[in-house]
Amino acid sequence: MKDVLAQARRRGLKKIVGYVFYENRTMLLMASELGFGLEHVETGIVRVTAQL
Known part of the structure; x- marks a missing residue:
């Protein structure tokens, strides 16, 4: 997952x-x-957010 986040940063994504x-x-x-x-x-659902 750390590699996915690093790739997202390199590609210019700001948030996941x-x-x-x-x-x-x-x-x-x-x-x-x-x-x-x-x-x-909502019931049973969690949103996970990372600022890149």
Whole structure:
């Protein structure tokens, strides 16, 4: 995932946004460790956002 973020920066992306099921604790932990912001947007769904 770090390589994906680095590639996105090189290509000029400013932000990455994704949606993760609340039950997917592994993905949420990884996103948090990589510096993504987490926001509950509806029941069972978390938006993960990284400013690049």
